[in-house]
C-alpha cells in the first residue's frame with residue numbers, strides 16, 4: 055500500500071545537475087533514511103517525492119500509482135519540516151485540523167483523527183495554545199501530529215530534529231521510532247546525522263554530490279561500505 059518507487063529521477067537547476075538518476079524501491083512499511091553532507095540533494099529528492107518540486111526526468115510511484123504529475127495533497131504523503139512550518143495564528147488544534155477541513159473531511163472523522171494524534175503524541179495540554187507559546191520540541195510534535203491526522207501512505211521527514219537541542223533530539227527521535235512501530239507506515243527520513251541514520255533506518259541511502267553512493271542496512275554499510283566516501287561518512291573501521 056505505502057510502497058514507494060522512484061524511477062530515474064534527476065533534477066537540474068539551470069545548468070547544474072543536483073540529482074543524477076536516482077532509482078529506489080521502498081517496501082511498504084519500511085523506514086528509509088537518506089543521509090549525506092549538506093548540499094548533496096537530500097531535500098531536493100524529498101521535495102520531488104512530495105510534489106513540492108518538479109523532477110527534470112523520471113517518475114514517482116506511491117502505492118503502485120504514478121503520482122508524478124499530482125499535487126502534494128493528492129499523493130498520499132505528509133511531510134514534516136525542520137522549521138515545523140506551523141501556522142502561527144492558529145491554535146495547535148487549528149493546525150492539526152486545517153488540512154482535513156480543507157479536504158472537506160467529515161467532522162466526526164476529523165475528531166477521530168485528532169484524538170488519535172493527540173493520544174500518540176500526548177498533545178492534550180497544548181491544544182488551545184499557539185505555536186509561539188510552545189517549545190521547539192512541542193512544536194515539532196505538533197508538526198508530526200499534523201502529518202499523522204492525514205493517515206498518509208508515506209511520511210516524509212526533512213531533518214526534523216535539526217532545530218532541537220541534544221536532549222530533545224533524543225526524545226523526539228524515540229517518538230518517531232515509536233510512531234513507525236505503531237503505525238507501520240512507510241517513512242523516508244532525511245538527515246545529515248549518521249547516528250540518527252544508524253539508529254532509525256531499516257535501510258540507509260548514502261548520497262554525495264547528487265549521486266546515490268550505496269543503499270543497504272546499517273550493518274551492511276558499516277561492514278561492507280561500497281567506497282571510501284561511505285566508509286568515512288558512516289564511520290566504518292576500514
Ligand code: ADP
Pocket residue numbers: 067072090091092093094095096097098099
Ligand atoms: P541537502 O538537502 O542535501 O542539503 P539540497 O537538496 O537542499 O541539499 O540542495 C542540493 C543542491 O541544489 C545545492 O547545491 C543547492 O544549492 C541546490 N539547490 C537547491 N534548491 C535550489 C533552487 N531552488 N535553485 C537552485 N539551486 C538549488
Ligand code: MG
Pocket residue numbers: 096097098
Ligand atoms: Mg536539506
